[in-house]
Amino acid sequence: MSPLSRTRRLAAPSLLVAAAVALSACSESSSEPEAQTVEGSLQLGWIANVENMGPYVADRDGNFTDHGVDVTITPGGPSVTVEPLVQSGRALVGLSSTDVIARANAEGADLVIVGATLQVNPTSIMSLAESPVETLGDLVGKRLCIQTSGVSVMDGVLEQNGIDPADVEYVTAEFDPSPLVTGDCDAFVSLLNNQPVTLQLQGVETESFTLNEYGYEAWGNVVFTTRAALEDDATRQAVRGIVAGLQDGWATALADTDGAAEYMVEGPGASQNLDLEQQELAAAAFVELIATPDTDEAGLLAMTDEGIAANIATLEEQGIEGDLDALFDTSILDEIAQS
Numbered sequence: 181m182s183p184l185s186r187t188r189r190l191a192a193p194s195l196l197v198a199a200a201v202a203l204s205a206c207s208e209s210s211s212e213p214e215a216q217t218v219e220g221s222l223q224l225g226w227i228a229n230v231e232n233m234g235p236y237v238a239d240r241d242g243n244f245t246d247h248g249v250d251v252t253i254t255p256g257g258p259s260v261t262v263e264p265l266v267q268s269g270r271a272l273v274g275l276s277s278t279d280v281i282a283r284a285n286a287e288g289a290d291l292v293i294v295g296a297t298l299q300v301n302p303t304s305i306m307s308l309a310e311s312p313v314e315t316l317g318d319l320v321g322k323r324l325c326i327q328t329s330g331v332s333v334m335d336g337v338l339e340q341n342g343i344d345p346a347d348v349e350y351v352t353a354e355f356d357p358s359p360l361v362t363g364d365c366d367a368f369v370s371l372l373n374n375q376p377v378t379l380q381l382q383g384v385e386t387e388s389f390t391l392n393e394y395g396y397e398a399w400g401n402v403v404f405t406t407r408a409a410l411e412d413d414a415t416r417q418a419v420r421g422i423v424a425g426l427q428d429g430w431a432t433a434l435a436d437t438d439g440a441a442e443y444m445v446e447g448p449g450a451s452q453n454l455d456l457e458q459q460e461l462a463a464a465a466f467v468e469l470i471a472t473p474d475t476d477e478a479g480l481l482a483m484t485d486e487g488i489a490a491n492i493a494t495l496e497e498q499g500i501e502g503d504l505d506a507l508f509d510t511s512i513l514d515e516i517a518q519s
Contacts, residue, residue, distance in 0.1 A: 220249045220418030223271035225256045225401065228448035230463040231373075232275075233440040234297070234470075236448045238429025246428070249421030255448075263289060266406060272415060273405050273422050277301075278398045278507075279333070282495050286502045290407045294512040295423050295481030297430070298400030299472040301392050302372040303333070308360065309385035313367040316341055316394050325353035325365035334369065336498045337396050360386075373465035381458055395497070397490035400469075403481060410509065424516045427480045434471055437463035479517060483510050 262274040433440035
């Protein structure tokens with residue numbers, strides 16, 4: 181049984197809209213001057229693996245250059261905090277999660293989200309198939325392995341669904357899911373495209389459900405920059421080129437996840453000693469998180485009005501203050517769609 185078998189499935193996307201993004205720019209008359217290429221930098225939140233196959237495939241295929249920007253991609257990792265790098269100008273564009281960016285703004289930053297990669301947040305509750313925890317309510321009286329950084333999120337989701345967090349026993353854990361296998365906990369806070377895949381390769385069958393199903397609608401790996409960058413013509417052009425390139429790169433990667441995984445293992449992620457089979461499974465798991473009915477209609481990285489409202493509601497449930505409406509700016513996506 182697949183670790184995803186009990187996860188609520190989403191409608192299958194066609195990816196056709198995203199694959200056709202921004203091709204019209206190539207049709208300019210030869211009598212008109214060519215648009216000047218600008219420089220831009222993209223700071224990733226995580227390492228060079230399939231989580232970031234879209235940006236790296238876009239770079240490989242020249243998608244950023246096609247959209248007028250010469251991009252430098254910098255990988256992240258567990259010790260990298262992206263928000264200060266973008267706020268300080270050391271990176272023009274970054275990838276992070278909606279709630280982390282909102283908290284940075286509440287503390288004085290002025291960051292703006294211009295696109296959303298993970299339309300479905302992959303944060304999930306994983307359990308062993310032989311003793312499944314199938315719903316949020318099933319966590320009552322159970323031991324939940326959870327990372328320290330995720331406690332506030334989990335508390336908020338439980339309270340939002342009428343469950344007292346005190347009724348769930350938290351067991352502090354890192355991202356290694358082995359405590360679930362050894363019986364140290366009954367369920368494990370995981371990423372749908374990560375720990376279930378790891379255990380599948382070890383022959384351990386699991387079941388998962390996402391917190392998204394219980395109101396935690398916070399987009400992941402969102403594309404963000406500073407408000408000042410959007411107000412300057414040159415940096416705005418670079419941001420637009422990066423977003424358009426990402427759309428193209430993700431369309432290619434999602435259409436051939438095995439090929440993208442192989443490229444990441446042998447190319448940008450070669451120094452990470454990535455396992456090809458694990459990366460192929462993880463890459464395939466990304467499809468339903470990134471390509472949804474919303475993106476099928478509006479294009480990859482879409483931010484619909486309904487999606488923005490749902491994200492704001494989640495941020496409010498998390499107790500994040502500030503002008504949350506100003507956190508999202510769809511004008512870059514609009515410009516790309518009209519080009």
